[in-house]
Amino acid sequence: MEFQPTSSFTFVLFGGTGDLSMRKILPALYEAHRAGMLAASGKIVAVARHEEDRDGYLRWVNEHVKAHVAKSGVDENAWSSFVDRIEYVKLDLGKAEDFVKLRDAMQDLPGTRVFYLATGPSLFVPICRALASVDLNENARIVLEKPLGYDLRSSNAINDAVGEIFAEEQIYRIDHYLGKEPVQNLLALRFGNALFEPLWRREWVESIQITIAEELGVEARGDFYDNTGALRDMVQNHLLQLLSIVAMEPPHSMDSDSVRDEKLRVLRALKQIDPRDISKVAVRGQYHAGVIRGTSVPAYATEPGVKTDSATETFVALKVEIENWRWAGVPFFLRTGKRLADRVAEIVVNFRAVPHSALGSSALRPGANRLVIRLQPNETIRLYCLAKKPGEGMNLSSVHLDLAFDQFFKEGQMEAYQRLLLDVIHGRLALFVRRDEQEAAWKWVEPILNEWAASGKPKPYAAGTWGPAAASAMLAQHDTCWLEEEN
Template structure:
């Protein structure tokens, strides 16, 4: 991907964890690849925890290098990458400091990208301060999640930011949309005649979408205890993945065509009756347990977590889409912390053949299945039945693999790298539009409100397991199970 797009990339929260682990490593990889970033492009880090550029570069050397290429750092490329970086010391709580930023970028070339790798409470003050010094022109603004705490607070942020930046200037980032298998899901569906006729209620029995983490809340206890898994993962990541899986074919891959179809899915989500929430929504909280031989503490004893906290660290949902393509097909969504494995995957379970002349084995569950693995290894695997060698018609499950790292010789692009390049080059298709976000919050809110009103504690589960037993029971009621339970 060659580009001549000159840019000035301003990174707020320049010493923060997200900048160190994801944003700067992604920009370095694009720089190292050659041709992805215009030679004139500059990175301006904004923070108050470094005294000057020299100290900031020392910080970057110490904290960013461990998170870059698996093959190690190319010292020549690293040295030239550091030459792109400038630093401005700013107190974000003092709007007058933004004049320093204005002076630092006024003579730098190209489109200005402002990446807000900060807490959401700073989004509006930063945007207003940028406007006060005239930096909202010829600019794009990138907003990290979470964007608000509920529909009301999300709208308040969007309203305030929208007074300063036009919608086409606003890039609400969801890094799962930048993952290679998600992009390949679109290619498989809309580039091949094989899948599209099967991608509907007549041939799909159920769909599972899982984002599981082995880690706990780490150093984010204060944030997480006021957020929980439903806000942190379901409202954005899981519903965005669901909309990609279930969307109708767009007439083109331009930004609004893709996002229009995703929005139609979100608006077609069947509202959950508060009386049914106990049947279709499971919330859990991890207790102490063992993960890969290491004992880990209970959520309630993690640093920053309130004693006797009722915040959920696990959510499983049964979701339905009220349209002709998907009516009656259950979508099972699941996410949690301190689970048995780190995995993100989409599982499409196709219906068994209506009649088998080959015996009962041709009717068994899991024989016809598509598994799209997003992490840790990005693969797409199609399961089908084949005859076992030897006498008789004995069938066995086999699979066809698309392992990207083996099939394509060039290295895969990480999600943040793809998304940052899209911001620089003005491509909005993989970013969340405001009406999408509102539709997601509108669907999630009744669940949040019912959980708050009922005041029932989350169901406990031991760290290192796959969550509360109720999540498995919910699927059993529909004659199915989670993928790892079947295996």
């Protein structure tokens, strides 16, 4: 789908001085502006508590946003016209008169109203109620960042309260992994080509791995992370959303509800884990001091804001099964963690080996044929197969076919937040999480959360490794291993 310049809009950014706004949201809006994808009349209204006037806020933006603009750098002419779009409103959430001031500031601004809540989830409901008190919830769209709640009950409480003010079709629950180019291309590969669909099922797939690994620790987010953990922070949203994209049935169209209906069917088909079996199919870990790329890093329990006796997990590995005809018996291995050996996000589809080989044992080993969809740091799709080595004899070697987007396509890639923000402005919901999807994910995750809350501490792993050995042992029970362990 080609993106056209948007219709007129007013984009209101709550948390306008926060880290997310500086690193992701404003850089994404700048890139859309530079590429001519935003209507000339569109305006951005940043909202925060800082005692700034517009000039002071623009100085803050110049200082903190430019460093996060894409590798192509800043075009000063485009930057100048971009910041001309920006207004600033100082707003105290506890003062009703400040929302009257916001309404007055928006009164003459054009087009569709988008409210982006780049704040903590505890502020979602107060902001929505305050917007409704001055009639700013009408003909508007609201974007909610994760995490949306701490468990199913708190998630439902937020959704219930927001749902009293905004209709479901006005609510955009953002998961930026769904906006990444390789995830979009996964849909294109599966549903735009006859090649993969016959193979995309239990008869031909041995196992699937989905990994989101980070080298970073909790940084300055110790207080938040110690009350959240990797299962809530990454599995309940990002990893289960990627799983649903990988495993979904072909939708009848790419409209918002067709895609999300199929994702929901996957989430509802997840085999519920018996609490007695959680230790066999779920591994949790916590990083200790170690070395990453030659630099010593501290243990999680010594990070600022973290309790010294914390039992919060910084690593999770899971074996997941989907109870339907397409995927019955195929293990899905999910993994995420902080302070791991590398920063990588990837989906690995391991196809079954040939049933008989006249060419030696190489053709019989698991993973001889596989598809690797790399989401970060470089976005590629790579198909592995076997070919004859040059020379005497029939000796096989692994080769691969690459779809490297930056080499094949001359157009620059669109960052995930850029795509998703344009979708909000255009009113496209397909890449946003519907409430029933979110509920299904929480229902599946909660037994694990409850069991871990009642059990001992996570398994230790040294920073700079790939997590606890138990995560590798879990895969070894299925005669497979994580991708990096094959090398």
